[in-house]
Amino acid sequence: MLLIDCPWCGPRDDAEFHYGGEAHTLRPADPSALSDEEFAEYLFLQQNPRGLHLERWCHSDGCRRWFNMVRDTATNRILEIYPMGELPRSRAGLAAWRDNWRRNSAAELNARNRGG
Amino acid sequence: MADHGAQACVTPIDVLATPPGGPRDAGITIRERRLLGKLLLRGDPHDTDFNDIVQRTVGTAPPITPNRCVFHDALAVIWLGPDEWLVVTPPGREDGLLDALAAGGVAVTDVSDQSTVIRLSGPRAREVLAQGCALDLHPRSFSVGSAAQSRIGRVRTTLWQVDDRPGYDLLVSCSFAAWLWTWLTDAGGEFGVRVEAG
Numbered sequence: 001m002l003l004i005d006c007p008w009c010g011p012r013d014d015a016e017f018h019y020g021g022e023a024h025t026l027r028p029a030d031p032s033a034l035s036d037e038e039f040a041e042y043l044f045l046q047q048n049p050r051g052l053h054l055e056r057w058c059h060s061d062g063c064r065r066w067f068n069m070v071r072d073t074a075t076n077r078i079l080e081i082y083p084m085g086e087l088p089r090s091r092a093g094l095a096a097w098r099d100n101w102r103r104n105s106a107a108e109l110n111a112r113n114r115g116g
Numbered sequence: 117m118a119d120h121g122a123q124a125c126v127t128p129i130d131v132l133a134t135p136p137g138g139p140r141d142a143g144i145t146i147r148e149r150r151l152l153g154k155l156l157l158r159g160d161p162h163d164t165d166f167n168d169i170v171q172r173t174v175g176t177a178p179p180i181t182p183n184r185c186v187f188h189d190a191l192a193v194i195w196l197g198p199d200e201w202l203v204v205t206p207p208g209r210e211d212g213l214l215d216a217l218a219a220g221g222v223a224v225t226d227v228s229d230q231s232t233v234i235r236l237s238g239p240r241a242r243e244v245l246a247q248g249c250a251l252d253l254h255p256r257s258f259s260v261g262s263a264a265q266s267r268i269g270r271v272r273t274t275l276w277q278v279d280d281r282p283g284y285d286l287l288v289s290c291s292f293a294a295w296l297w298t299w300l301t302d303a304g305g306e307f308g309v310r311v312e313a314g
Contacts, residue, residue: 008182008198009264013250016267061272062265063182063197 005081008063020056022047023068024087024097028107029114035106042107050074052096054088070096125151127232128293129314134301136313143240143307146300148293148314149233149285153210155203156196158223169220173213174203185263185276192285194263194276202274204233204287232293236300237283240307245275245284247303255282269299 002014028034028042047053053073058066068086070079070093080090088094102108129148138145159166161180171177176188178201185194192204205213210228217224236244242253248269252258263276273296274287288296301309 010183012266015250015270061267063200065197 002076002078004057004059004069004078006059006062006065007067007081007083008065009059012059012062016059016061018058018060020058020066023054023056024100025102026108026111028110030110033110038106041105045101047100047102049096052079052092054093054097054100056084127151127314128290129232129234129297132294132297134297134311136311138310139308140310141308142238142304142310144236144238144244144300144304145310145312146297146304147235147312148297149235150314151207152228152233153203153205153207153213153226154228154231154287155205155210155214155217156225156227157201157203157217158199160199166222169217169222173216173220183264184261186261187278192276192278194274196265196274202227202287204285229290231287231289234286234288234293234297234300235278235283236286237279237281238307238310239281240304241282241284244300244304244307248299249273249275269296269303271296271299 003011004014004017005011028039031039034042050073053071055069055071056066057069058064066084068082068084070088070090071077072079080088080093082088087097127148127150157170157178159170161167161178167177174188174191174193176186176193178193179186179195182195185192190206194202194204196202203213210226214224214226245253245268249266251264251266258277260277260279263274265272265274267273268275268286271288271292275284277284286296
């Protein structure tokens with residue numbers, strides 16, 4: 001059992017939460033500019049690390065609010081919980097965000113160039 | 117909207133036809149609070165207009181602190197989220213309150229018929245809940261005016277403490293109400309269960 005510290009409700013049993021997949025996956029602003037391979041990479045490739053993973057969670061049986069989490073997939077230790085739309089504040093969490101292959105993917109460059 | 121005048125109103129607990137009664141010294145007492153009104157409010161608690169209208173119509177400002185509820189004039193206002201509250205009213209009062217809030221420009225929805233409320237009270241109520249709820253219900257962390265949305269017996273439930281007997285109101289969706297009711301009678305069996313008519 002994980003004890004997850006909901007930013008609103010406080011520490012709760014993990015059964016109350018739903019996992020929402022990898023965080024910080026920017027949708028390409030102009031998908032037609034991508035090749036099929038580049039779009040498939042955006043859509044299907046997951047980071048799947050052994051170590052720190054940045055992911056979205058929803059307190060679905062509680063306040064139903066979304067938040068981001070840095071979790072170590074090897075130990076289940078929760079390093080940090082931070083709001084949607086923001087980046088991790090911890091050095092290790094920020095490094096995990098920076099080192100993700102998505103930062104240099106065609107989909108994310110496309111999203112950044114068009115979306116700002 | 118709930119048709120409270122009709123004799124034909126049947127709640128999910130009525131269907132079980134549990135006969136009222138039980139030992140006087142029962143560890144827990146359960147009773148359905150039938151046909152309560154429930155209104156869902158959405159708004160920005162830092163917006164003074166929103167606060168004023170809620171204060172004027174409901175009689176109290178919505179609680180800003182998470183996991184809290186306030187009681188006023190037979191109404192309970194329960195925190196559900198940073199911009200979301202539930203107002204629980206006695207049967208029949210929700211229509212007037214809905215109109216008054218809507219006239220003031222508040223985003224309000226009547227959700228009365230979506231759920232029902234079970235009142236659980238008695239000296240062993242805390243121990244019964246502890247059998248199926250991961251919340252810390254010890255008085256140091258959960259007392260009168262505390263509220264939470266969590267799981268009881270694996271069912272999504274909103275609960276708030278109403279008195280020090282202790283007494284809790286459990287708000288559960290209609291489709292799970294019979295399950296929660298029978299779960300409570302089962303979990304409370306070792307302490308003795310008294311059923312009161314709703």
